[in-house]
Every structure is written in C-alpha cells, then in structure tokens.
Amino acid sequence: MGLLQLSNAATRGDVQVLEASEKIRYLSQKMAKDYLFLFYNPNKTDIKEELNRTLAELNKDLRIIVTTTKDVDTKDILEFLAYSKDQIEEILKEKPNEENSALMLDYSETFLEGADSIAKAHAYSFxxxxxxxxxxxxxxxxxxxxxxxxxxxxxxxxxxxxxxxxxxxxxxxxxxxxxxxxxxxxxxxxxxxxxxxxxxxxxxxxxxxxxxxxxxxxxxxxxxxxxxxxxxxxxxxxxxxx
Missing domain, CATH: 1.20.120 (Four Helix Bundle (Hemerythrin (Met), subunit A))
Incomplete structure (x- = not known):
C-alpha cells in the first residue's frame, strides 16, 4: 500500500509515480552525502555498503516509474536518469576521490531535477x-x-x-x-x-x-x-x- 491515497483527480499510476519520485529526491541527496562521507573516511566499509543499498533502492524506484508511467516526457527523463544511475554504479566500484565526489554532487542535482519534472507531470490536488x-x-x-x-x-x-x-x-x-x-x-x-x-x-x-x-x-x-x-x-x- 502506498502512503498517498487515490483521489478522483489521480490515477493509481499517478500516486505510484509521485511516491517513487519523492523517494528519488531523498535518495539522490543521501547518496551524495554518504559518498562525500566515504571520501572523507574511505575506511568506513559500512558506508560503502549503505551506498550500494541506496543505489539498489534508487534503481527500484526508477523501475516503478518505468513500468507505471505513460507520459512521453517522463519516459525521456527516465532514459537520462538510467544513464546517470549506471555512471554512479561505475563510480562506486572505484576508490573514492575528489573527481568522483564532484561527479556525485552533479548527479545528485541531475536526479533531483529529473524527479521534480516527473512529479509535476503526475501532480494532482492533495x-x-x-x-x-x-x-x-x-x-x-x-x-x-x-x-x-x-x-x-x-x-x-x-x-x-x-x-x-x-x-x-x-x-x-x-x-x-x-x-x-x-x-x-x-x-x-x-x-x-x-x-x-x-x-x-x-x-x-x-x-x-x-x-x-x-x-x-x-x-x-x-x-x-x-x-x-x-x-x-x-x-x-x-x-x-x-
């Protein structure tokens, strides 16, 4: 069961997409924060594990939107976010460094912008x-x-x-x-x-x-x-x- 309720102004798909996009906003910031923490303290293996869990959650929410939305613009945004997700996956395979830290900051803003755009396309009156x-x-x-x-x-x-x-x-x-x-x-x-x-x-x-x-x-x-x-x-x- 989702957290939001189905209203006359929204389809179940809209609700699912809004919940997933809201979670992506949160995860995008958390992932960048945790990566910078790992860059500061590269011996924190628990942070590396948390980053992998967060990436898996991010991927799950992207899949929810992919399988739910019928909006053409949303599908285009998802293609770009999927590419960004793959790039993050490659970054997490490497030892934390300054260049990748800067990239993680950029990707966190990319996901935020994408999630905001997707949410607007599926918005309804709360x-x-x-x-x-x-x-x-x-x-x-x-x-x-x-x-x-x-x-x-x-x-x-x-x-x-x-x-x-x-x-x-x-x-x-x-x-x-x-x-x-x-x-x-x-x-x-x-x-x-x-x-x-x-x-x-x-x-x-x-x-x-x-x-x-x-x-x-x-x-x-x-x-x-x-x-x-x-x-x-x-x-x-x-x-x-x-």
Whole structure:
C-alpha cells in the first residue's frame, strides 16, 4: 500500500509515480552525502555498503516509474536518469576521490531535477492530510540535502553556490517545519515528538550554519537519523488519517 491515497483527480499510476519520485529526491541527496562521507573516511566499509543499498533502492524506484508511467516526457527523463544511475554504479566500484565526489554532487542535482519534472507531470490536488504527509517527506529530503552540502563544504567543495544552496535548504526546512508546528490534531505522543524534533533541529541548525568552521559529521548524522525517525512516525499518522 502506498502512503498517498487515490483521489478522483489521480490515477493509481499517478500516486505510484509521485511516491517513487519523492523517494528519488531523498535518495539522490543521501547518496551524495554518504559518498562525500566515504571520501572523507574511505575506511568506513559500512558506508560503502549503505551506498550500494541506496543505489539498489534508487534503481527500484526508477523501475516503478518505468513500468507505471505513460507520459512521453517522463519516459525521456527516465532514459537520462538510467544513464546517470549506471555512471554512479561505475563510480562506486572505484576508490573514492575528489573527481568522483564532484561527479556525485552533479548527479545528485541531475536526479533531483529529473524527479521534480516527473512529479509535476503526475501532480494532482492533495487532500489536507496528503499535503501534510508530503511536508514530512520534504523535510526528510531537505535534511539530507543540507547534510550533503555540509559534507561538501568541509571536504573541499566550499563554493559560494554550495553555501547558498545549503542556506536555501535550511530556510525551506524551517518553513516546512512550521507547517508541522501549526498542525493542531496530533496525539500526545506525537506532540512530544514534535517538541523534541524542534529542539534538536534548533541545535543542529547552529552547527550547519558553522559549516567550514566546525566539522562533527558523526554527531550530526546521528541527530539527523533521530529527526528522520520522528518524521517517519508523523508521516504514518498522516497516512492513516487520510
């Protein structure tokens, strides 16, 4: 069962494609973040294994869209994304290096752009609960995006563009978090999760804003895992409430 519900304005295919494209957005940022972490610490074999798992998940979501969509433009985008996926697969066979790190950053943006275009082609009007569900997915994606640029900034890719992208993602995350804060129907257990999530994000935000001056990736990524776990609980609530 998908997280989104079938509405009169959408086909089951639209729902499946939207869910898969949203996951691709998240995975694209996570993969680049993890690769940069591996470049920083090439002896972390668990990160290499995680990258391979993420690539398999990415491939699975691409296949879902391939077998579901009838949109011609989407099919054209998928061909390009399939090529990019194959290139990433080759990169993961090599020892991490600066050139491939730069390529992984580029590919993460390629997949993001492609997933956004696919989602637009299959968009429909969300219900209130679907909209809140997508807010949780957007925050998860933004957490990975911010983490990606935090890593990039601290392993040698400290460009003005990367800094601006991270700052923009922080602003977007804050805006989406406010939507969760303004939702008043959560049960007591999720209200506690929400309070903890806000507190933790406020602490993490300080460290992200010090990118290039203070580098504590292991601590930050543990914190991000906790935040994403809380968001997952909230997303289940909105999914069941539709």
């Amino acid at each position: 219900s209130r609960e679907e909209e809140m569900l997508m807010v949780t997915k957007e925050i998860e994606y933004l957490l990975e995006r911010i983490s990606k640029y935090y890593m990039a900034f601290n392993v040698g890719f400290n460009t003005l563009v990367n800094k601006e992208q991270m700052e923009n993602a922080i602003i977007e995350l804050q805006s989406n978090l406010e939507k969760i804060n303004n939702y008043m129907n959560y049960p007591a257990t999720l209200e506690i999760e929400k309070i903890q999530m806000n507190k933790l994000w406020a602490e993490d935000k300080v460290f992200f804003e010090k990118a290039g001056k203070l580098f504590i990736p292991n601590l930050l990524f543990l914190s991000i895992d906790y935040l994403e776990n809380s968001l997952h609980k909230i997303s289940i609530y909105h999914s069941k409430n539709q």
